Amino acid sequence: MKVIKDRNNAILLFLLVSAAFLIRIKGIWFGYPLPVHPDEPVLVEIALRMINTGDPNPNFFRYPTLNIYIQALLFQAVRLFGYLFLDKSPVEIPVIWYYLTGRTFSVLLSVITIIITYVIGRRLFSPLAGLLAAFFLTFSYLHIVNSYLITIDTSVAFWTSLVTLMAVLIYTQGKKTRYYLLGGIFVGLAINSKYTAFVSVAPLLIAHYAQSCDSKKWIDKDILLCLIVIPVAFIVTAPYMILEFNRFMADIIYEARHYTEGHAGAESVSATSYYLYAKYLFSKGYGAIPMMISIFGFILLVRKAPWKAAIIMATPVLIYLFVGNYKVFFPRNMVVVIPFLSLLGGYFTCFVYKLLMEKLSTIPVFSRKVIINLALAFVLSISVWKQTALALNHIETITLPDTRWVSLKWVEKNLPFGSRIGREHYTPPIEKYTDKFNSVYLGFVVVSNSPLAMRNLDYMIVSSGDYGRFLWQQDRYPQESQAYLDFFTSHELVKEFIPDQKKLGGPRISIYKMR
Secondary structure, three states: OHHHHHHHHHHHHHHHHHHHHHHHHHHHHOOOOOOOOOOHHHHHHHHHHHHHHOOOOOOOOOOOOHHHHHHHHHHHHHHHHHHHHOOOOHHHOOHHHHHHHHHHHHHHHHHHHHHHHHHHHHHHOOHHHHHHHHHHHHOOHHHHHHOOOOOOHHHHHHHHHHHHHHHHHHHHHOOOHHHHHHHHHHHHHHHOOOHHHHHHHHHHHHHHHHHHOOOOOOOOHHHHHHHHHHHHHHHHHOOHHHHOHHHHHHHHHHHHHHHHHOOOOOEOOOOOOHHHHHHHHHHHHOOHHHHHHHHHHHHHHHHHOHHHHHHHHHHHHHHHHHHOOOOEOOHHHHHHHHHHHHHHHHHHHHHHHHHHHHHOOOOOHHHHHHHHHHHHHHHHHHHHHHHHHHHHHHHHHHOOOEHHHHHHHHHHHHOOOOOEEEEEOOOOOHHHOOOOOEEEEEEOOHHHHOHHHHOOOOEEEEEHHHHHHHHOOOOOOHHHHHHHHHHHHHOEEEEEEOOOOOOOEOOOEEEEEOO
16 A cells, blocks of 8 residues: 555656646746846856866856856856767857756756655655645746746755755654765755855754754764864865955955845835745745745644754745845745745645545545545645746746847847947847947946946947836836936937737837937
8 A cells, every 4th residue: 555655656746846847948948049137147157268268266256156167067068069969169059058058957956856845745744745845836936937047046945955854854863974964065055056045054953953852962973074064065166265265255245235235126115125025925926825824834833843843944934034134135035935835835735634534534435535635636726826827927928039139130130330339238239149330238227327338329229127127116216217218318219129928028128329
């Protein structure tokens, strides 16, 4: 009987993982053939520079470097594949190939995170709870829309889940050295994926403390080994953070200041962003029904098994408290929280399922199972339907032909040869695809921040991806929005590309002739 149940669980997990992969994999074509995400080039361009020059120093520490090194290895594999099977030299390989490879790797990490979440739920609660946790994670909007990007949030969710798995093994199987060793390594790698992951050591400390209560021997060789391994794993995978410590600290200070002072269009009206993160998780990122199920799961788990509740919730609570203490609000900071919310949701749903099976014992077994399974399927479908639909629609939209690519081809065909063209962020990278013009990228929100940079231009290209944050909130950004309104009336609109989200995606691209 146990063999049959294990086989059924394996089949259900396989179906969930397959669904997760199929939902996410289409997203790798985001913006094709342009790499249009604002954060991906940070990792990709540094990785490409490293393999082009042979210099392993990233010279950039605002992000940790593990993901950069991983991308560099993947890109070397792309070049090897191109050389062996397509007879292409490195200069002949389209840049977008590197993005597609890195994005596919992110999808695989996100899918493996679902498997890890299942294993945690199975070890800590039951196989059914693990499957239900994997279900909630598979169809989470926030997890889906970040799972195909070459950014650091999918990676940190993966590593922190592995850390928590090691904590669960310590709690359920005892103080075994290998769990402490692996746990310390995973914490070091998590921190080198995203600095905020330093809090992921907490579940290991909690599990160790729980196992040490009887003997009251709280400091032993295992926990010391774990704590020693963390900085070792970090330094081994980020050597230049030590070799260039001053620059490393300067970048850390820059990021702290950035998060404290704010980011136009992505910030709270107050000094903290706790409310915005909570609101986002309820409304869109995870969903109101799944969030309520997770909250009920947390309350129940605290009452029934407080140590388990502490192990599961240590990392997400500390992450929330840390990033929420800053003014800047980036929803992706909550990606790391989703696997843990899913575990609580899986636990509570499993509890209710078993309770119903027990309370309805007067009904014949077969009929009882049919009724409860149908009810469970209905509740689960209602819980994730909205988030899944939003995610699928988002992926469908971002994989439409992009306004930046369409406008780039129009510029190449219609503007006079040799024109001096300036452009803001989220606009077509003309200079990378043609040398017909004297095109220059001027940076973010140039019209507002650096109007003098537009002197001596023939044409200026602006994007709603840049100025939209001001015009949509004119009461919060009156000076910035007025600068753009003045610009629109002072120069001649030559051509505009407006996305309809049906045949054309991307931001609104406007090309102005300078007067």
